[in-house]
Amino acid sequence: MYAVNNAESSDSEVDSLFDEPPIAMRSAPPIPGLFVPPIRLPLELANDIVQQCMSLYFDGRDINQIMLFGRTTSEHGENMGSGLPTFLITLLHRLAELLRDHLPEKVHEMLFPPKDAPPRARQAILNLYHPGEGISPHVDLLKRFDDGIIGCEEEELFGMAVPLDRNHWDLYLEERSVLVLSEDARYDWTHGINGKLRDFVDGGVDGQEEPEWIERGTRLSITFRWLLPGADIVGEPGDP
Ligand SMILES: O=C(O)CCC(=O)C(=O)O
Structure with missing residues (x-):
């Protein structure tokens, strides 16, 4: 369940009358800057990514999150995030192609800057959830992250919400789907996953x-x- 709440609303979970469960929707709610295009990552690519993530980072380890960092650079024509593992660079290139016809040009350019754009630092965060696990509703850190966030579902997931009121929506994200948060969706709405x-x-x-x-x-x-x-x-200047 991918839940999106207005950041000013205190309710992250909204109960309906008679305790009927909220119905997760399959299409994006009308939140400016939120995009869930009707595309899927190719199966072969997604399988390869899952296999690489599991064997490199998760298998045999009691962890559920990995953060990786890269830097865009115009050197060697690389503008996706040099320093990230090759399979994530490949994923970014595929995302740039897949999303081209499904995002406004300025959003696409924010996510995939042209080769001559100034260098930027990019983070990739890998999250592994077992059934019953989730993540609390949050707005991504305002002092750490800029606008323009891409989320990819590599393996089974689930849902989104019913518009029980205008401040809370649950979204069902199909496996291999892609979600983009920008503008209001990035700054004025929390996102999270109910466990x-x-x-x-x-x-x-x-x-x-x-x-x-x-x-x-x-x-x-x-x-x-x-x-x-x-x-x-x-760290601070002078720190070891
Ligand atoms: O797993 C997700 O789709 C959400 C991850 C997230 O919101 C986070 O790591 O801050």
């Missing part, structure tokens, strides 16, 4: 069928964010 074992999801893309329960599997997500200038330097 549940299953989600009640809108039936069918056109919503014509009955809602259905969908069990959660393991979820791996990859989020790309820009570090603000200076936020890539840790």
Whole structure:
């Protein structure tokens, strides 16, 4: 369940009358700057990414989050994030292609700057969730991260919310889907995932069928964010 709340609303979970579970929607709510385009990462690419992430970072280790950093540079024509592992650079190139026709040009350019743009520091965060696990609603740190966030679902996930009121939406994210947060969606809305074992999801893309329960599997997500200038330097001058 990918839940999006207005940051000024105190309710992260909104109960409906008679305790009916909220129905997660399959399409993006009308929040300016939120994009969930009708695209999927190619299966082969997603499988390769999952395999690399698991074997490099997660298998045999009791951890569920990895942060990686890269820097864009016009040297050698590389503008995606030199320093990130090759499979993430490949993913960024595919995302740039896949998203080109689904985002306003200025949002696409913010996420994938032209080769002659000034260098920037990019973070990739890998999150692994087992069924029942989630992440508290939050706005990504305002002093650390800039505008323009890309989230990719590599493996099974789930849901989004019903508009029980105008301040809370649950979104069902299909596996291999891609989500972009910018502008209001990045700054004025929290996002999070309720820790549940299953989600009640809108039936069918056109919503014509009955809602259905969908069990959660393991979820791996990859989020790309820009570090603000200076936020890539840790510690004080003179620190060892
Ligand atoms: O896993 C996700 O999709 C969300 C991750 C996130 O919000 C975070 O790491 O700050």
